[in-house]
Amino acid sequence: MSLLTTNYLTPTGREEPWRFTPLKRISGLHEIEKNVPGDITFAVSQNLVTGVTFKNVAASELPPSYTSTDLITNRVRSSVEEVSSLNIDKDVELAQPIILQRSCSGNPQFSRLVIEIGTNSKATVIIENTGKAIIGEEIEIVVSAGAKLNFVTLQEWEPSAIHLGQHHALIAKDGEFNSYVITVGGSVVRLNPTLDFTGQGSSADLSGLYFATSGQHLEHR
Numbered sequence: 721m722s723l724l725t726t727n728y729l730t731p732t733g734r735e736e737p738w739r740f741t742p743l744k745r746i747s748g749l750h751e752i753e754k755n756v757p758g759d760i761t762f763a764v765s766q767n768l769v770t771g772v773t774f775k776n777v778a779a780s781e782l783p784p785s786y787t788s789t790d791l792i793t794n795r796v797r798s799s800v801e802e803v804s805s806l807n808i809d810k811d812v813e814l815a816q817p818i819i820l821q822r823s824c825s826g827n828p829q830f831s832r833l834v835i836e837i838g839t840n841s842k843a844t845v846i847i848e849n850t851g852k853a854i855i856g857e858e859i860e861i862v863v864s865a866g867a868k869l870n871f872v873t874l875q876e877w878e879p880s881a882i883h884l885g886q887h888h889a890l891i892a893k894d895g896e897f898n899s900y901v902i903t904v905g906g907s908v909v910r911l912n913p914t915l916d917f918t919g920q921g922s923s924a925d926l927s928g929l930y931f932a933t934s935g936q937h938l939e940h941r
Contacts, residue, residue, distance in 0.1 A: 731791065742937050745908050746882050747828055749856045750791060758800030759829040761855065765819045765848075771809040772818065772843075776802050782834050785862060790886045790912060792856040796830040803832045806845065810838030810864065817844035817872075824853035831855060836862040837869045844870040850905075852878045857885035863895040865919060870898045877906035879935075886912045893919025903930040903938045910939040 730751045731738040748754040764774045782803045788794060837843055863869050883906055889897045903909050913926050928940040
């Protein structure tokens with residue numbers, strides 16, 4: 721019953737995953753009866769080196785690699801028609817970080833990003849969230865065997881912004897994933913970092929930091 725309540729009915733705030741979240745302030749992103757369009761919200765801020773590609777593809781070309789019980793994630797998956805894809809080839813070691821900047825319309829929207837880092841590669845990916853937003857997102861991260869990824873998300877939103885999301889990593893044999901979630905802006909920010917170890921010797925370190933002032937609800941679950 722808890723799975724049904726959490727994922728197929730609009731939350732009321734009594735459910736465990738939602739008991740801290742001010743539902744009246746999230747502009748209906750959680751309401752299954754409300755239609756929210758998918759949109760492309762990411763852009764790369766620099767020229768990418770050989771072995772790194774960023775593009776937008778049809779959602780059917782990049783289906784999810786895991787099953788999620790997160791309501792927002794499942795709403796994203798049912799709404800988006802295009803997915804942003806960041807791919808790092810195998811045996812690539814990047815000296816400089818890849819920076820993805822997000823631009824939102826200020827209207828309710830859903831977004832999905834997939835990051836894939838190839839075997840034995842090493843990289844840092846930084847996501848910069850600024851401006852106005854009412855957004856629900858899924859970020860899926862695939863760390864291949866022997867790869868190392870440092871993943872940083874910066875939430876520096878305008879005071880009115882609403883940002884709900886799940887960041888899920890799948891880490892293969894001997895892969896290493898380090899996540900840093902930093903939130904200082906926004907009206908309501910609710911982020912849910914999760915992961916699966918898919919191979920022996922894989923490891924992860926999840927860190928978070930937020931500074932909340934009066935009126936802000938910042939939640940790293």
